[in-house]
Amino acid sequence: MSAPVVTAIVVAHDGARWLGETLQAVLRQSRPADRVVGADNGSRDGSAELLEHALGQGNVLRLPRSTGFGAAVSEVLGKLKAVPGEWIWLIHDDCAPDPHALRHLLMAAERDPAAAVLGPKLRDWLDRRLLLEVGVTVDRRGRRDTGLEPREYDQGQHDGDRDVLAVSTAGMLVRRDVWEEVGGVDHALALFRDDLDLCWRVRNAGHRVVNVRRAVAYHAEAAARRRRRITASGDHPRRLDRRNAMFVVMANLPFAAMLRALARNVAGSTFRVLLFLVAKQPANAWDEVAAVGSVVLHPGRMISARRRRRNGRKQGYPAVKRLLTPPGAGYRRLRDLVQGFLAGEGPVESAGRHHAVVAPPSEDDEVILDDSGFLRRFLSRPGVLLTLALTLVALAAERHVLGSLAGGPSLGGGALVPVVGDASDLWRFYLEGFHDSGLGSTAWAPPYVAVVAALSSLLLGKTWVAVAVLLLGSVPLAGASAYLATRKMVPAVSARIWLAATYALLPVATGAVAAGRLGTAVVFVLLPVYAGLGVQLLSAEPRRARRAGWGLGLLLAVGTAFAPLVYVLLAVLGVLAMIAFGRVRQLATALVVPPVLLYPWLRGFADHPGLLLLEAGLHRPELIDPALPPHSFLTFSPGGPGLPPFWITAGLIVTALAALLFRRQRMIVAIGWGIAVYGVLVAILVSRITVTPAAGGAAARAWPGIPLAFAATGLLVLVALTAHRLAELRAAGGLRRLCAVGVVALAFSTPVLGAAFWIADGTRGPLSGSTPDPVPAIAGAGSPEGLRTLLLRGHEFTVLHRRTPLLGEAELPVTQAAREQVARAAAGLVAGRGGADAATLAKLGIAYVAVSHPTAEMTKALDSQPQLVHLSLSETEGLWRLVEPPARVGPPADDPLRAPMLWAQAVLTLLALVLAAPGARTADPLVVAVA
Template identity: 65%
Template sequence: MSRPYVTAIVVAHDGARWLGETLRGLASQSRRPDRVAGVDHGSRDGSADLLAQTLGSGSLISLPRSTGFGEAVAQALEKLPPVPSPGGRDEWIWLLHDDCAPDRRALEALLTAAAHDPKAAVLGPKLRDWLDRRRLLELGVTVGRTGRRDTGLEPREFDQGQHDGTREVLSVSTAGMLIRRDVWEQVGGLDPFFPLFRDDLDLCWRVRNAGHKVLSVTSAVAWHAEAAARRRRRIAVSGDHPRRLDRRNAIFVVLANLPFWPMWWALLRNVVGSAFRTLLFVVSKQPANALDEVVAMGSVLAHPFRLVRARRARHHGRKKGYRRIKRLMTPRGAAYRRLTDMVQSFLAGQAPLDSAGRHHQQQQAAEDEYAVVPADTGAVKRFLSRPGVVLMLALTAVAAVAERSLLGGERLGGGALVPVTGGAADLWAFYTEGFHDVGLGSTDWAPPYVAVLAIASTLAFGKTWLAVSVLLLGSVPLAGATAYLATRHVIPAVPARAWAAGTYALLPVATGAVAAGRLGTAVVFVLVPAYASLTATLVSAERRRARRTAWALGLLLAVGTAFVPLVYPLYAVLGVLAAVAFRHAIVSMAIALAVPVALLFPWLAELATDPGRFLLEAGLNDPTLVDASPAPESLPALSPGGPGLPPFWVTAGLLVAALAALLMRRQRVIVAIGWGTALYGMLAAVLVSRVTVAGVRVWPGVPLAFAGAGLVVLVGLTAHRLSELRVGGGPRRLGAGVVVAVAFSTPLLAAGFWVVNGVRGPLVRDAPDVLPALAAARTTQGERTLVIKGSSFTVLHGRTPLLGESELPVASEARTRIGAAAQGLIGGRGGDAAALAESGIAMVAVAPPIPAGLARTLDSQPSLRRLSLSETGGGVWALTEPVTRVPAQPVSVLHTPWLLAQGALVLVMALLAAPGRRSPEEAEAPAPALAGA
């Protein structure tokens, strides 16, 4: 073959700091270009003079500052006519940026690869980083349907020859691109619509549609500074921000080159994806990035005819070429991986990841937001092999087997849990209404945990049973996950973290809460590790991050307090002590403690009128769920008493390991903090367990959760110090081995006991309906049913109560009047049927089993008429007195305004708590103080 003719074109724009090395690389080529032209568009730093001195003034073309790269190349080619091509001699165009320095054998390697493949029309070199000469930048680029670039490289991957070889790719960069001139003219060159960014992708896509190949030649090397993408120089070709311009061009290229139906699918994905990214940028307090995303997408949507014209110009070979291009595009699963990476980084308190699934490095702080790495086919495998994921899967399996008797039922309920009925819409209506037409009627504020459950039910597709099942039955694996994540900066050793998380998740508080249907304790148990982690961050982080952490901690405290009011005073004591010890954190801690009060104020004000209610939790207060006389060893063993609890020896290993930590000579501060928290929780548990509220002893589960968290973190942090006990041999060595064995046995024994015995408690999967079906069918709107069970009673309004409805306080006068009437009926004294009728009660139902003689007693009452009676369904009697409908009570004028204010407060506080872009100081911040104590 004839020796090919090469025309090299160097385009410069304010690139003097790199241009000298680029020109030296060009001059030192082992195979020199046949002619060279320099193009400068409005440089102000001497780039034009440098080009003229090196190439000669006759080889320099000066253009306006606003000229784009594609137009600059086109202007140069107009002044450089094609050379004659006798004997099949091809002319090639070699494009060089001013910040792209080629290796001395780069052109020779590109031409050699072109000679071996006659179909190759575009070839590109291996691009390495200008500053870190070992780091790979590109070996060809592909793209997804959303326009996200894909380089096929890991973040900051070094070149060790692992990708060497000439291969076919979708696109190569114009930095070092070698293209046949006849193909350039055939496809129309670079589109001037793209002054910067994605012009190379558009050109290569059209070249491939024309039936030619695009090759990446790794034997050719060039070093690229990516000055425009990294904003190392001012861009004058467009008024748009670089990120905004890049994003617009990315969307436009994909929509212009895809066939008709794939184009519509890509448009939908881009609109939805842009909306999601905009939301994530707003929440993470990056308004500039959010604006770029909106403007870029809007620029494409606002000019449909521009897109139509572009598609018409690219119609030739588009459908046929797409079959070949499709296999080179980013796999569809990569988009979901990027979405997962973005959300994970957001939840981890970092700025949302860019499209590469990586954070900007300090030296690349302004790098193009959309330079990405490819989907990793082994991502799922690596994800499933992570210790935290393995731990959660193991805990999920343990919980599923242990809770086998609770899965698959129609109505979860029993113990403290009201049978779960209704959906998200019912909970929202209950929480927002001013007058609650349930029971005897109430204008009190609905318990705030109803709003939390309404949100969870909404996320669970409106299914309250699903949300409650996840929170209650899934509390063990959820607690393990939060404990593992919360200790990532506190316990450095992964095995110790996994042990600590597994041990905490299987504490007796968790299994007891599940067995007794204590939804409130289950939710708080999941949140306690987060409280500890956020507190450690709050007292150790720099000011801006501490403030953000304070808002997040306050929101989680509000959630825990909504389910178990005791959480607030328990944490407040620890929070005040932490603020005193770390005086710089006083303001942040004050914010964290003020948020729950602000959000829950009306409800908390009602609790203040009856302080005993601070010791109760969400759900029914059944005296059978609490041990009247707990065993002396139960509280030290972190066992709160009640159904579903393991024996003492299950958690003995944790106590032994914690006691062994007292013998260590180092980490005294950690030991003091851990044991201090544990003793504080145990003391609080002793105190509250001796209190009786409304005839029911208080369950000390939440205080023991605090105590258990302190002991678990203590042992996890001091586990590697157990070797101190082995010094000297003999009994000390044996003792250290025993401590390790018993500590390791704690989660295994707890899991084994729970799996073997299952959930033994009042919680069942098919809870009977509190209201008999006949009573529900016979009552009309406004009528109520008095349900008697044993010595207690409740008033229902035509249906089983929703979660939270049974906890609405009832006026003592009305309850006393109804109680006296009910006792009169049960005692055969006739009762006050008129009092029942005046309260809207039309029926009396007796829950099974019916005590002996009670049915005859009720049958003898002239004011009652039996409707049904059975051993399994109980009995139903109708009142003969005419029922007086209970009118709706007046609602406070503050109710609706406060709900709106509460919603606004939640949104504002969530934005303040949301992670933003991390500063270099935050990225290099030390671990929380506890880890280095």
């Protein structure tokens, strides 16, 4: 070591913009290299000429453009005779070493004879205080960690030599005999992760890898930062980096650890693909799939690589394991990432540069992992506090429903049918051509069933959890959506908090929860989002407006599936906006998407347009007030169970009336009051129209909750946008100050009184968490395929098939003739006229007659008929079986157009998802970090 021989190898590829400075730095070392040679990989920018001018033509090797870095070094070494005690100094064309870098590297090698690979501390090429690397490690998913915080400056905090898992090939000093012992850089890794693989094999061979902090080099990271075209591989850089990351980890881990890492990689990649799709980055999702597939689908390539690395792999793993990223660092990284995402920060990392702890776990790491600073900052955000407060209010108000859920979840009551089945049952119901429910139907299932099924699938198949989230969680969800959706419209945070809290606690929300109105609950959560996207559509630049149009159309389709009336409301406003503001193409997109996506279901409304006023669920007359007083419409109280007194929302009305006095914002006031008047007029009209449900039954009026929520939204945005005028009046002093304080107090009275009344009174409605099963146990167990049960409730009847109907099954249309036929037969049985009536029921496949809360008179009439056999009787139900064998009702021939229409529906939905955010957009920081 007294006189080591150093061969510096400079490899260039289209790096002329950096190569001149790099060559000067290499040739001006305080301890010069003994031999300096170069290799050019088919550069087209004059890099080869720069190398030959600086090093001499005989010292430069020209190679094909597809040659990788490791292959170029091997080609150069193949033409240079080895010298005893020789060291190889690898230099990228975009890496300029400090004048004393080589001297410090050699001094460290002399101090530690076991060190076979040494690397300098890397700083940024442009900002030369910024640290890039002080050694590199990975986790078991192949994620590359540098041990640095984002944009960390070098202040001596990382000085001192240190064992690391790997160092970059940019400035790497490696003993030539060790290079030849391990086989050099794997040529299969043309770019990215080749340094990690080389150093891992060096450590497995029993040598040390050291980062020398006094040696400094400045690196531009041209390939990782996409500053030049990459030709060594045909793959996209992102895909290549991810593939090589998995390849290196899988090839160098012992077998058992490799299997665990493989499962972790596949699971993590699946999650990242879903995340990319949600963030509307299909190109990144495809890169992830292709990268994982190139490793998993080529086991022969992996087996061959593991065979070449088998020497020392198992023996060296304990030392390597201590240098891998600690498991807790991944959770801390995700925490930091979510924090940056919530703060609205863009991505700060380029491909291949990820920051986490490099050192082995220590006692200090536990303190870092348990740091509650992020949680404290997260919980201090106004939107988070608002959502948590509304969640606590909802939990307190819904205590009776939640308490009954603990005894066995059976959520139902009011407009909500008892929630049974799981996600697979809902998907089967939505996709099947013939629905063997009630009297049987070939109609299309309501599309909201697919939405609930998709959410249930994400919640481990639990349908009741999905419905509980949408219905019982509608108040905090509506508050969160109102707060987030209005951040561009209402800049004042305090005004947005008031708007969101008041909106979430409107009587429409509490009434929808109490009556089990799932459709209104979902639309109530989406209405603020519609408003936010509509404003963006009208005010943003064309590309963002086009994206907003597709997003509004897609979400409007979801709302229409639950309550078609919301489409009618927004369609009228959309046409008026086209006339007033233009943006015809974007508005037309938003209005065309819902009918196109929901066409198979909506075509059934052509003969019965009144059904557009009804929402998802049952339509029971007792849930609707037959004649609402005028003050109910003026205070946004739609009638029915679970509503607060009308004066709860009086403060909102007074505040909105006060806004009429502001002359500077007359346009905002006019638009807000116009929307409010429009919504109230629609609510009055809806409450006066009588509609017969598609499944038959008694005619009922539609609930005016959605148009009243629509009207309230206009007033709330109006008040929030004029709130700063109240601050000006308050600052003026005198009578104006007193009036401003009074208006503010009235405004805040609505959410405060609404929350207090809801907590004190509870849900106060038919909704329950333990709804009894309407199908008698004997009928359900003894009814084979195709047999049905006629359930009588007073003068009403329902035909059930073996089980409680699923969501949406009770809304399937029934022909008037079939319903009248069953009604006559049921009336005949109750009246004691068996015979032909029992035969009629048997022909329809009905095998049992069940009676809910039977009276003595009805029991006597049914027992007196020889066509019925009495099976059981209690205070709550009675059950009889028909003597005549029921007919087996089979499904009719399936519609040949059904499958193509389902496929078209799926394709159109995916197309709308993609077009809602075309490729050219900034990557989401959460997605970038998880990737």
